[in-house]
Structures are given as C-alpha cells and as structure tokens.
Amino acid sequence: MTAERPGVLDGAIAPAxxxxxxxxxxxxVFLAQSYKSGKGHHAVLIEGPEGIGKATLAFRFAKHVLCHPEPTEAPDRLGDPDPGSIVSRQLASGASHNLLHLTRPVDEKSGRVKGAITVDEVRRAGKFFGQTSGTGNWRIVIIDPADDLNxxxxxxxxKILEEPPRRSLFLVLTHAPGKLLPTIRSRCLPLRxxxxxxGAMRQALAHLGFDMGGGNADQILAAAGGSVAEALKLINYGGLEIAAAFDDVIAGQGPAVRKQMHKLADILSAKDSETIFDFFASLLQSRVMQLAREAALAGDIGRAERFAxxxxxxxxxxxxxxxxxxxxxxxVLSLLDDLKDRV
Structure with a gap:
C-alpha cells in the first residue's frame, strides 16, 4: 500500500x-434504473469478495446520483464519469460536502491503517448529516467495508439506518455479509x-497498465480467483512466491522444512509487510477450508470438522x-506448526 494513499494497493487506482x-x-443497470424509478432503497448492501470492484461501483453510483440529483431526470445507465467534472474532482480529493467515505482511519502516531472503523468515525456521519447542504443535493455515506465496524x-x-435523514443514501460494502449485524442487513437492499x-479480469488489469499476455498470466488469473486485488498482490507483492513457499512447507518433511518455515516467517514479519501478511492469512484460511471440503467430500466428517x-x-x-x-x-510459525500437525 502506498504511503500517499493508505489502503490502496500498489498498482491500483483509488475507487474514488x-x-x-x-x-x-x-x-x-439495476442501480441506475432503481434510482430513476424514484423508489430506490435508502441503503444498499453491496456484497462480494474483496477486490472485485465493490468500492468502485459505490463511487460510480454516488457520482451518478450527485450529478443527477432528481431521480426521474437521471439516465437509466451509469456512464463512465468525467474525471474533470466538479463532482469527480471533489470526490477524488475527499472535498465533497455531499459524500462521506467511512473506512479504517490512519493512526497518526504509527502512520498505519487502524484495525477497525471506530464509533468516533461513525460520529462523523452524524455531523455530516447535521450540516446544511448548500445545493440541496443528496447526502451519501459509503461504508468501506462494514466488516471493519467494531x-x-x-x-x-x-441507529442512523433506522431513521435515515431525508435524501440520504447509504452504500454499505461487505466482503462477508454473514458477519454483519442481522439488523444492519435487514435494513439494506442486498446487491450481490x-x-x-x-475476460473482465484481463480488462481490469489492462486498465491498470498490466500486460496480461505474459507467460504467467494464466497462473495469476487462476490464483487470483476473480479478484483484482488478489492479482495485484500476486504481481506486485510477491504473492506467487509466497504461495509456492507455503505449499513447499506444507508438503515438505525433515529438518529442511524448518528452515523454509523460518524463511517464510521472516518475509511475512518484515517491516511494511502488512499487505503480504494479510495475503498469507487469507491463503492460510482458504487452504484449511479447502482441506475441510476435501475431507467432507471423501466422507471423513470427523477430519472435516477438525479442519473447520x-x-x-x-x-x-x-x-x-x-x-x-x-x-x-x-x-506464523505457530500457525504453520499446527497446520502441519493435522495435514
């Protein structure tokens, strides 16, 4: 992640x-036509795996609404926004009085992104709605993602969703809707x-300047699982090498494996390794659940439960x-030891 844009992966474009x-x-099309009908829901829960474009869609829809504040006069499609427009420039700089982007804040002391969206951040929404809009336009809050709310x-x-202010719109992003409060989910319109x-992955990565005609393009696409964020971690953060080292550790035996484990743990615990450590954590969890599924399909329910x-x-x-x-x-060493004991 870049120092200038905390939370944005190297090689990515900030969603705004x-x-x-x-x-x-x-x-x-669904969002545009729902808005144009004048019967759109005040809160949309945009669900899906991390890195597939949920935040980009949210900002894209927000620009559409702010550029066309009267629903019945709005187009029935979301066109590509003009980066030079006033709305686009305000949203890109974070200077819009009509949109609030709630995400994990940066710790002023460490410079690192905090682990959660705190109630202090949410209180900004109360102040945001308390301000008078000089244009009478919509007020939009993007929660990115709601999974990070403590x-x-x-x-x-x-409380805000239960009594939404007039002409307010909430775009609530989630990677794992099952982890959200049921009462939050029930007050939102789900959009999966x-x-x-x-094909879309190749287009998205080409838009970011990556040549997907190279020799390992197919390997990257297969490992990314339809997520541009995962592809960037594989390309720019050494994810392919980490995945290969992880597989070697799990499959290996003898004293040499211990050296491999320490080497992998050193890489994952190095300075400024938050992104690749998160990649490893996701990789670890996905492999464990894969082992659980394989055991269940083989009829070994006890082994499947142990992996779960x-x-x-x-x-x-x-x-x-x-x-x-x-x-x-x-x-890292403790987790790898426990996994190897059960494989």
Whole structure:
C-alpha cells in the first residue's frame, strides 16, 4: 500500500478516482434504473469478495446520483464519469460536502491503517448529516467495508439506518455479509457481486497498465480467483512466491522444512509487510477450508470438522495477534506448526 494513499494497493487506482468498472454491468443497470424509478432503497448492501470492484461501483453510483440529483431526470445507465467534472474532482480529493467515505482511519502516531472503523468515525456521519447542504443535493455515506465496524460503531450506524435523514443514501460494502449485524442487513437492499471472469479480469488489469499476455498470466488469473486485488498482490507483492513457499512447507518433511518455515516467517514479519501478511492469512484460511471440503467430500466428517475448527482457531489467533501487536514471526510459525500437525 502506498504511503500517499493508505489502503490502496500498489498498482491500483483509488475507487474514488477510477473511471472504469468491468464485469458488473447488470449491477450498474439495476442501480441506475432503481434510482430513476424514484423508489430506490435508502441503503444498499453491496456484497462480494474483496477486490472485485465493490468500492468502485459505490463511487460510480454516488457520482451518478450527485450529478443527477432528481431521480426521474437521471439516465437509466451509469456512464463512465468525467474525471474533470466538479463532482469527480471533489470526490477524488475527499472535498465533497455531499459524500462521506467511512473506512479504517490512519493512526497518526504509527502512520498505519487502524484495525477497525471506530464509533468516533461513525460520529462523523452524524455531523455530516447535521450540516446544511448548500445545493440541496443528496447526502451519501459509503461504508468501506462494514466488516471493519467494531461493535459500538456497528450499533451507531444501525441507529442512523433506522431513521435515515431525508435524501440520504447509504452504500454499505461487505466482503462477508454473514458477519454483519442481522439488523444492519435487514435494513439494506442486498446487491450481490460475483468474482470477475477471466475476460473482465484481463480488462481490469489492462486498465491498470498490466500486460496480461505474459507467460504467467494464466497462473495469476487462476490464483487470483476473480479478484483484482488478489492479482495485484500476486504481481506486485510477491504473492506467487509466497504461495509456492507455503505449499513447499506444507508438503515438505525433515529438518529442511524448518528452515523454509523460518524463511517464510521472516518475509511475512518484515517491516511494511502488512499487505503480504494479510495475503498469507487469507491463503492460510482458504487452504484449511479447502482441506475441510476435501475431507467432507471423501466422507471423513470427523477430519472435516477438525479442519473447520482449525480455521476458526486460526481466525481468532490472527485477530488477537493483530489486536495486541504480537510478534508476527512467532504467530506464523505457530500457525504453520499446527497446520502441519493435522495435514
């Protein structure tokens, strides 16, 4: 992630600045036509895996609404926004009085992105709605993602959703809707986005300046699972090498494996390794759940349950490690040891 744009991967375009979206044409049409009907829901829950364009869609729709504040006069399609327009420039710079982007804040002392969206951030929404709009335009809040709301923040958002201000619109992003408060989900209109297919992935990566005609393009696309963010981690953060090293550790035996484990743990615990550590954590969890599914399909329900419990344990331990800033190398070694004991 760049120092200038915390939370934005190297090689990516910040969602507020991105003028193109690939692979979600049906969702764009649904949002545009729902808005034009004048009967659009005040809160839309945009669901889907991380890195497939949820935030870009949210900003794209927000620009559409702010450029066409009267629903019945709005186009029935979301066109590519003009980067030079006043609305686009204001949103890109974070200077819009009509849109609030709630996401994990940056810790002023460490310069790192905090682990959660706190209630203090949500209180900004109260002040935001309390201000008088000089244009009478819509007020839009993008929660990116709602998965990062801590308990107090989630309850504070819920109170606003229960009594939404006039001409307000909430675009609530989530990678895992099942983790949200049921009461938040019930007050939102769900809009499910699917992972991008290979064609859309190639278009999105070409838009970012990557040549997907290279020798490892197919390998990257297969490993990315329809997520542009995962592809960027594979390309720009050494994700392919990390995945290969992880597989070698799990499959290996003997003293040499211990050296491989320490080498992998050193890479993942190095300075400014947050992105690749998160990649490893996701990789670890996905492989454990893959083992659980394989065991279940083979009829070994006991083994499947053990891997499912292991996945829950790993998620808890990773959260504790992050929350208490524990030694990452020891965390990685401990997790790898536990996984190897059960493979």
């Amino acid at each position: 600045e991105n003028s193109r979206l690939f692979g979600h044409g049906e969702a764009e 308990r107090n923040a989630a309850n504070a958002i819920l 986005l699917k992972p991008l297919d290979a 419990h292991l996945s829950s344990s790993f998620a808890e331990r990773l959260a504790i490690s992050e929350g208490y800033n524990l030694d990452r190398k020891q965390t």
